[in-house]
Amino acid sequence: xxxxxxxxxxxxxxxxxxxxxxxxxxxxxxxxxxxxxxxxxxxxxxxxxxxxxxxxxxxxxxxxxxxxxxxxxxxxxxxxxxxxxxxxxxxxxxxxxxxxxxxxxxxxxxxxxxxxxxxxxxxxxxxxxxxxxxxxxxxxxxxxxxxxxxxxxxxxxxxxxxxxxxxxxxxxxxxxxxxxxxxxxxxxxxxxxxxxxxxxxxxxxxxxxxxxxxxxxxxxxxxxxxxxxxxxxxxxxxxxxxxxxxxxxxxxxxxxxxxxxxxxxxxxxxxxxxxxxxxxxxxxxxxxxxxxxxxx
Numbered sequence: 001x002x003x004x005x006x007x008x009x010x011x012x013x014x015x016x017x018x019x020x021x022x023x024x025x026x027x028x029x030x031x032x033x034x035x036x037x038x039x040x041x042x043x044x045x046x047x048x049x050x051x052x053x054x055x056x057x058x059x060x061x062x063x064x065x066x067x068x069x070x071x072x073x074x075x076x077x078x079x080x081x082x083x084x085x086x087x088x089x090x091x092x093x094x095x096x097x098x099x100x101x102x103x104x105x106x107x108x109x110x111x112x113x114x115x116x117x118x119x120x121x122x123x124x125x126x127x128x129x130x131x132x133x134x135x136x137x138x139x140x141x142x143x144x145x146x147x148x149x150x151x152x153x154x155x156x157x158x159x160x161x162x163x164x165x166x167x168x169x170x171x172x173x174x175x176x177x178x179x180x181x182x183x184x185x186x187x188x189x190x191x192x193x194x195x196x197x198x199x200x201x202x203x204x205x206x207x208x209x210x211x212x213x214x215x216x217x218x219x220x221x222x223x224x225x226x227x228x229x230x231x232x233x234x235x236x237x238x239x240x241x242x243x244x245x246x247x248x249x250x251x252x253x254x255x256x257x258x259x260x261x262x263x264x265x266x267x268x269x270x271x272x273x274x275x276x277x278x279x280x281x282x283x284x285x286x287x288x289x290x291x292x293x294x295x296x
Contacts, residue, residue: 001027005250006154006195013191020181020191021143024150043149044142046112050101050124053111057100064106066288069218073100076226090133091230098125098229102222115152115161118168118210118217119175121225123148126179126232130186140186148182151198158250159257163210163269166260168224173205173256176228180235189240199245199252201235206252207259209267211274213281214288220275 003009013023029036056062058077063070076096079085085092102121105111114123127141152161152174160166161174180201181194189197213219245252266273275281 001031001153003027003150004154004157006151006198006253007248007250009150009154010191010195019143019147020150020185020194021146024146024153025143028146028149040139040142043145044138047127047138047142047145049110049112050114051128053101053104053109053120054097054124054128056109057102057104058096062100062103062107062109064103064216064218065108066214066216066218068214068216068284069106069222070103072222073097073103087230090129091233093132094125094129094229094233095226096125097129098122099222099226101125102225106216106218106222114148115156115174115178116163116171118163118221119171119225119228121222122172122175122228122232123179123182125225125229126183129229130183134187136186144182144186147185147194148178151178151181151194154250155253155256159253160260163212165268166256167208167263167268168210168221169202169205169208169256170260171210172221172224172228173202173208175225176205176232176235177201179229179232180239183232183236184239187236187240189236193239193242195249196243196245197235197239199247199249200238200243201232202249202252202256203245203247204231204235206256207263209263209274210269211267211276212269212271213276214285215271215276216288219284 025036028039057073073096080092098121101124105117105120111120131141155174160170163171177198180197184194184197
């Protein structure tokens with residue numbers, strides 16, 4: 001790729017008169033040797049999987065194999081039909097869809113890792129709900145995925161995207177930043193505004209630990225996906241309004257690396273700290289181990 005930082009990405013777009021999405025499609029084509037049309041069609045297939053996961057999460061039994069999670073998206077969806085959400089319908093819908101996809105993941109369904117399975121609900125939650133709201137075409141959403149991919153590429157090469165390396169700030173945080181930047185561009189924002197959205201989003205998740213209860217990508221991972229979708233919408237709105245990330249977004253990415261590197265191992269997906277080590281978390285782990293022992 002011709003860019004390594006968000007600043008370089010925005011500058012290239014400005015120099016060549018391209019959106020982040022169009023630049024990324026060209027760069028990905030050069031990298032893979034496939035035509036831009038082939039790359040686009042492949043990404044379109046991924047978006048279909050995302051929409052299918054949203055639908056499945058709202059209509060099928062998403063109880064996880066552990067029995068700890070499932071059907072929360074359907075509960076929120078029912079609540080939204082009966083009452084006026086405090087968030088407003090649009091943000092609540094994004095949250096609902098993010099929960100739905102994350103629950104499909106926990107129940108061993110088919111999802112797209114964006115950028116990981118643990119953060120798989122945020123981009124679909126934001127994208128599918130926004131598509132319904134604004135009447136956007138699938139092709140427009142696919143362009144958004146390329147924009148998100150370019151942002152994720154920079155984050156992955158300068159920091160972390162896995163909870164085991166950098167905590168939940170690396171998984172959920174990166175997904176929020178990717179969704180925020182892409183949403184900004186989808187709504188007509190400039191590459192510079194999209195980059196500011198990334199910084200605004202990442203600053204809000206710095207230091208978020210990865211503490212899966214029972215070692216499963218269920219608690220608190222699923223609800224963090226729901227909250228993450230809402231945060232992404234907020235960051236996009238701020239950027240579109242002209243709010244800037246005073247600390248340049250690339251510097252925020254570097255700080256995420258610094259914080260993640262300093263994070264104790266017990267807070268990096270080992271289930272040895274945080275919520276996993278609360279009395280209830282320990283009890284859940286004991287019950288899971290007992291059930292596993294009986295199965296063996």
